[in-house]
Amino acid sequence: MTKILLVEDNEMNRDMLSRRLLRKGFEMVIAVDGAQGVEMANSERPDLILMDMSLPEIDGWEATRLIKSNDHLKHTPIIALTAHAMPSDKQNALDAGCDDYDTKPVELPRLLDKMAQLLNAND
């Protein structure tokens, strides 16, 4: 089963997105802040990471940089999720090492599409 790590501090968003992805047949692991995200990326070895950008402790950009600088994890695709819809946000996310980017509120079909692309590319 494909394992997805969702890093998201907002409880409702976390619950909602994880439930919806569970229904789509993914195995979900969840981290509530950036530090935990990095830790779980290491311990859980997910197939893909969904990363909120505005996170407490370590923010999403920093967490992404940390994960991507780890030789064992750097091939794990990361999709940045953020409520900011500025083109610069997209660039910042990509600069930090994210493989793709999506805005919140999440449009599930679009997100699933992006996830599928990255997961297939990684096979």
Place this chain on the structure above:
Amino acid sequence: MIDANEALKNEGLESLTKSLQLLLSGLELMQFGFAVFDQDLKLVASNKRFSEVQGFDTSFCKPGACLEELFRFRAKRGDFDVENDDVEALIAERLDRIAKLEQHEVEHKFADNTHIVYRYEPISQGGVLCTLNDISEIRRAETRIRQLARMPEENPNPVLRFTRDGTMEYANQASEVLRASINCQLGEKGPKDLQKLFVYVLKTNEHVEFEYDHAGRTYAIMLAPVVDEDIVNVYCRDISQQKQAQAETTRAREKAEEASNAKSTFLANMSHELRTPLNAVIGYSELLQDEALELPDISDIFVPDLEKIHSAGRHLLDLINGVLDISKIESGKMETYCESFDVYKMIEEIPATVAPLVDKNNNTLRVRCDQNIGTMHSDLLKIRQSIFNFLSNAAKFTEQGNIELRVERGQLNGEQAMVFTISDTGIGMTPEQQERVFDPFSQADVSTTRKYGGTGLGLSITQQFCHLLGGEIEVESQPQKGTSFVMRLPVFYQQQDASSEDQLVADELHPVQVDNNARKVMVVDDDPVARDLLKRHLEKDGYNVTTVADGNDVIDIALDWQPDIITLDVLMANVDGWTVLSQVKNDDRVCHIPVIMVSIVDEKKMGYTLGAADYISKPVQQSILREVVAKHIPESSAAQFELLVIDDDEATRTVVRHTFEKLDCNVTEAINGQAGWERIEQLIPDIILLDLMMPEVDGFEFLDRVKKTPEWKDIPVIVLTAKTLTKADYAKLQGRVENIYEKSEAPLTQILGSVSEQIRSNLVAPS
């Protein structure tokens, strides 16, 4: 018989009479009035001017006339501004003074404003000479000067006048406060800092304006030099109030900006705060819909309601986004992100995106856009959103109809433009509705909103985007027939924020300096925008760039211009880039030039097979372009040090050649001064080694012409000669050559060793 003496006497009289007549005629012509009176003050002689000026009749003013009578006549006429009783006294006084035979002048102003100075002068043989001088012009000029002099006095602003050494020579009334505050009065020296300025403006003969703060007041001061008089006029204006008003305006503006910033920050934060719970509303309603669908018993009841919650959530989200956009635009915070992109590629993706909207009302979308329409430099996201807004608008108000998106090239204010036309066969608009179509929150009417949905912000935002990108929108519509929107956008949009605008102006004022020695890049592209962009990028990096529009011209221009590198577009109208590439690579004359392929089509392999040096994909990013061009541009040959040896002795030339070629110099030889000149005409060397004794043109003559020619005079010259130099020779060479070596001094190799040392030790270092 006439006595000889008498005859002589008569002749003398005749000559005397002639002289006298001449004298009198001369006196008649004089511009001064003139009269001679005898001891009894009876007129002896006068000229015409004398009568004219005083308005005397010549029958009245004739020899024998009494001066007293003349006075009386004038008195009667009212010339003298005195009572009747006093007239006699006045006349008596005047006559008395004249009779006393003392020289004096009396000025009189006649009724016609002529000012006459009467000058009475005693004649030694007795009698009086009276001359009349018309000084009306002088008096008028004086009056005028007096009147003008009032102007600075009446000027409410301080006006001062200083001499070169800083002494205040004049000051008007209004300068009192200023004078007191700078502690300088008439005849005193002004403030030290001003004195320096006086000298400066007198030297430059230019006005200088500046602001001068003193004792809590601000003055605008202008110094106007009067070089002829060594004087500086100083005009001041108290601008304290104006300054204060300005400061207040600035403060007010800053406050307003702060408020506007606060508003923008608030809106940005609010939108984030609103979006987060909305995210939950929309997400959970979708989730519940999914879950409800799996429970057939309750799905019929819940799903429609969940759909309503979901769509209301989406609507709210659109509204928030729209309001945020509008407020950003209004506060000037809406930023544009310009990039170069292929228009066809952007258009190609649109049908898939809008398909759900188009299908909803059973509409058909037709897209017409030439595959080779070319690139644009603008804000891709905003253009895409604008087209999307138009299409979603068309889809909303059209049922079972046709929607068309057409893209063409056109003109806008004399510049190249991309024209996007979005037309539909929908419900159309009345002229009144068309007028309000771009106003925020003003859909045709309230019922429209209820029936068709939407935020009423889309077109308003679209119009603002379009203006932001330097374009314009037109709308044409007929009720029940359909609507078409035409959006014209400049193909090359230069971001309008202050810095880039300044940059643009600066670029225009100071076009990129193209160094003729710079490496040459030839840009081949049939799209003028792409050409211009590449040219700008490359010129910024210091390359000398020429652009070519037609691939067929590449070989000819390359032969002529000898570029160091070529960038070549793949998709061109006349001939494709691959053909041009193989032409270049199969031509011995130009095949050495590296070619970089530039294309939106990713066909690297094809490029490398055909001999391309590298491949850049379009839209071109400056950093990549810079890197790739720098990587492939051949090593410069200009870095070689050029040495010219001029010597008739072949042995010397050979030794020099061997010595310096070992040091990586490029050595050229000339057998005498004439040949030397010819060499320099072809290539200016970095240094010349010059012999003095040579046939035809010797070293001295050679040197003379070199030092007289502006382009040549800075070439360093080292003299290397077998001649034993005389004092005169030294004098001729002194200061014109870097060094003088006599061959007899030491073995040639040793001399050349020190010459090369000298070259190396920066004296004549290659640049």
